[in-house]
Amino acid sequence: MDGLLTVSMIVKNEEIFLPRCLESVQGVADDIVIVDTGSTDQTLAIAHQFGARTRQIEWPNDFAKARNVSLEMVQTPWVLVMDADEVLVAEDIPRLEKAIKEPFADAYNIRIVSLANKAENISESYVARLFRHVPGIFWEGKIHEQIIPSLIRAKLTLMQLNVRLLHYGYMDGVSHERNKGERNLQLLLEALKDNPKDAYLTWQLSQTYLGLNRSEEAQAMARKVFKLITPDSPFHPLTYVLLAKAYWQGNRPRKALTVLEEAAFQYPTFTDLFFLQGLIRTHLKEWDKALYAFRQCLKLGEPQGFLITETGVGSFKALFRIAQCHTNLHQTKEALAHLLMAIKIQPTFREAWQLLFLLFNGRPIEELAQTVQMVLTAPQIAAAFSTWPERDANEEALVRYIGSLSVS
Known part of the structure; x- marks a missing residue:
């Protein structure tokens, strides 16, 4: 068939996630192939609405076998493998298109950003999901299936590509x-x-x-x-x-x-190691040693070149943990400064907000609002709070106060 790229998937009962996933690849995917392993909901109907070619099989109790059925359906030179609970980031599509139109490798490790109900639990990993569709390339392994062994045997080059898939599956409970x-x-x-x-x-x-x-x-x-x-x-x-x-x-x-x-x-450049040291020192109430570890995280920044890492260990999470240590050392001024830096980077970081409310406990809401607006605008604060399913009394009070300022 004409075109360069096929999105390849295996699914079962994914009617909630699938529409968002397929919508995200419209305009970049020349074809979509989906293997269904026994859906009883509207998954197949949704797939057909988006023009996907589908095949139904009995679940083989083997992820590689199921994925290989999907690979057999591919008719384009390139394959992007996705799960139904993933979304291709729109701003990364030009990079993806360039990587297959003017390739600098035969296969690419792309970024899987695993989202969570809390910003502090977001993690990232690089996984081989984009590769040439050539003979001898197939998935291996009943679970945590891999494509890399066959890429190596075929002597295909594998490089890192800054294209993100947002993974929503860990937000289910x-x-x-x-x-x-x-x-x-x-x-x-x-x-x-x-x-x-x-x-x-x-x-x-x-x-x-x-x-x-x-x-x-x-x-x-x-x-x-x-x-x-x-x-x-x-x-x-x-x-x-x-x-x-x-x-x-x-x-x-x-x-x-x-x-x-x-x-x-x-x-020495793997920030996650120092962040975990800091967490354990915090657990042991060794505040000064924890501070040292988290400051090392800030010096290193977000880790580069490691297969799996936790988002924020070199930035907003380290800042929050430093604020936590200063709070326990009764160093309120230092705690506040680091909290403000944390929420400036990650406005939806709820734990940082909760500590901020604690530091301002008993003080006028006006004072808190003025302090926060040193780093965030009123619309940014409202937008951050709107991402939470429900708000507590402190959060409601701040939103109401900021809202009253825009009206007056």
Whole structure:
């Protein structure tokens, strides 16, 4: 067929997310192919409304098999793989188009920005989702399926591309993620029976155990990963973070700090390591040491060149945590200064606002409004507050006061 790019997907019961996803690729996707694994809602009807070609299959209990059915349907030179709960960022489309019209690689790692109900929980990772559709390229793995092994065997070049997919799937609630974790655990254990030395699957198993609060198993699997990979693996620094989190979850914060200190020696620019140190120091109420760690985060800024990172560790999150430390040290002036910098960068950062209200407790709302408007305009404040499903009394009072100023 004519055109350059096909969006390839597998879905099941995605009537809520799918319209937004497909709308985001209108004008850039020359074709859309969707494999449905048993939807009972309006998913297929929505897909057809957007002109997608669809195929229905029985769920094979294997993500790679399902994705490969979708790949078989592709008729264009390039493929963009998406999930139904993802949205292509409109301002990044020109970069995507240039990357396939004037390619500097055969495949691209693009940015997956995982959104959450709280701004402080946003994370990012780079994943191979955009690649040439050529013979020999296929997905592998029952779960956490990968395309990179086949790219390597085909000797295709893989580069990083600053194109974002916003992932909304983590905003559904804890119970959904808990069920997903249990399902993933079983699939990972099955996959590892066939490939017991697969480092990537072992890393994902450790991550899954951590999510299920099974810290000892998470620790054991993280330690096993170190035996299966070399320091040049992109998962090597991430495994330090995973192991430290598992020790902390298992109530061994000192052991976690030892792991992080060793990691920081090897990866001195990986901001996430210092941020996690700061969180653990905060938990231990070691305020001065926590301050040092978070200030290191600001010096480093947002990490570059690492496969997975947490958004804000080198900016607004570090500023907020510094403000928290100053608050506990009764250094209100310093706390306020850092809070204002945090909300200037991320106006929807609700925890920062809550600490700000605490610092102004008992003081006139006019004083708070004047202070906040040093860094944000009234419309910016109103827009930030409108993103929350409901507001508490302090937030309502500030919105009303700012609104009254615009009327008068």
